[in-house]
């Protein structure tokens with residue numbers, strides 16, 4: 001029987017998932033492969049489109065242009081120290097060796113312009129090879145309307161959106177966050193971006209930064225390279241013939257079709273962000289609600305693919321944890337807590353009323369501490385962010401309520417925020433009598449400017465979201481000025497990062513370590529190349545893009561073999 005007759009359509013490469021997988025599609029199509037992207041949902045871009053768009057890309061051209069000295073060797077020594085044996089070394093070697101080439105490819109193949117995320121330090125910058133000035137890049141504001149009919153198809157959410165249309169880069173956010181402390185830096189930034197955003201609308205532009213800009217540019221690059229894209233088309237099966245992947249079965253608009261993929265198939269279907277059952281099974285019973293910021297269609301289809309082909313799975317207990325404030329609206333999405341926990345005059349306590357970690361640490365470490373994943377002592381829920389009126393007068397709350405402005409009533413009515421005239425009364429109201437003692441200890445540390453308990457403010461990254469006007473420690477200040485506030489805090493996440501085991505070319509590996517010819521897994525569908533760590537801003541999109549690129553190059557070579 002001629003198997004080819006059975007195909008409903010035929011391509012060289014099929015990429016399942018339209019997030020970072022688009023980079024693989026672009027790379028392959030630009031090298032002559034007939035390439036198809038199949039996307040489960042009705043929207044393009046996945047979590048990549050919802051993200052901040054930061055990319056951790058050691059030694060790339062944009063860094064060089066900005067005068068930053070960095071090399072793959074330095075980045076590798078950093079990763080070696082950090083990641084150790086929590087992930088195979090070959091993966092990080094491939095990552096640092098190719099990150100710069102991926103940036104070159106993106107700049108050549110898409111309308112994207114990138115800039116250095118200045119001072120956005122590696123999360124463990126103090127380790128050998130770590131970077132304090134930062135080795136990440138992000139999109140420059142981009143007119144999403146310029147991509148035409150695809151623009152309304154980009155996945156959107158309110159998780160990181162501004163009250164008025166304006167493109168906000170990471171540097172803008174940092175400046176605006178300190179508007180109460182450094183207005184001379186914040187206000188011109190704000191005016192410039194409002195002018196671009198609101199002003200742009202008047203001339204029919206839709207200026208975006210972050211992941212929206214990134215995804216728009218990747219979609220434009222894919223179209224330009226001749227990639228075909230099918231929406232509402234989840235991958236259902238991988239077709240294996242004589243040990244080789246020859247195609248897939250896709251459910252296109254409800255109809256199953258067999259599609260040949262002679263060069264290979266890249267699985268880029270994201271993680272299991274919104275699969276509560278699997279998350280409680282593999283990660284923590286404390287994850288009783290859907291707190292993930294990830295793309296809604298990321299429900300763990302990687303498991304079914306892995307089962308079909310006998311792929312190995314690893315790091316399933318891991319996620320890109322991200323502390324957050326629960327929504328005050330029933331069923332609403334959580335609210336980002338990015339800088340709130342790093343600023344002086346605040347602390348996070350559990351039901352003992354005491355702190356249990358460095359609140360200013362990177363968000364993955366913070367989430368691990370909150371869920372007690374490292375000490376085996378179990379989670380610290382319920383948790384509260386505690387601050388005073390001085391803090392409220394100085395900083396944004398929930399990334400949107402201006403300094404001094406009243407916190408909207410809905411937060412109090414829902415019990416997400418509790419306010420009291422004294423620490424003792426606040427402790428009573430939230431049922432945490434130990435808060436008096438916990439706050440006394442914190443205030444002692446704050447008065448000496450040195451956190452003897454958890455070293456808050458010591459690491460370079462801690463200080464990025466601190467308040468430089470606070471001395472001697474930009475992350476430490478006392479909680480003494482009434483009224484006092486307690487804000488419910490939850491271990492949300494940006495998505496999961498455990499999944500299919502893959503090698504340095506993104507090739508899917510069986511449990512015994514042998515590779516499955518023609519099958520690749522990248523992004524959050526694959527096990528984190530950095531083990532249980534998040535090395536620096538943009539390391540998740542970074543690894544999605546790098547391994548999608550490498551998988552595509554491998555498929556191109558396979559095709560010509």
Ligand SMILES: Cc1cc2nc3c(=O)[nH]c(=O)nc-3n(C[C@H](O)[C@H](O)[C@H](O)COP(=O)(O)OP(=O)(O)OC[C@H]3O[C@@H](n4cnc5c(N)ncnc54)[C@H](O)[C@@H]3O)c2cc1C
Pocket residue numbers: 016017018019020021038039040041043044045046047048049050051052053054055056159160233234235236268269270271293294295297298299301320493494495522523524525537538539540541542544
């Ligand atoms: C608010 C937010 C901010 C973030 N900021 C950053 C940041 O600045 N830098 C950074 O590095 N990371 C950031 N992250 C994390 C990062 O966005 C993700 O880890 C990354 O984008 C994952 O890429 P991916 O390609 O694996 O998944 P996605 O981008 O989610 O793409 C997966 C796609 O596959 C589709 N899919 C699912 N199942 C199937 C199927 N069966 N068949 C076909 N398609 C399927 C999904 O619908 C989705 O479109 C952020 C995340 C969020 C939510």
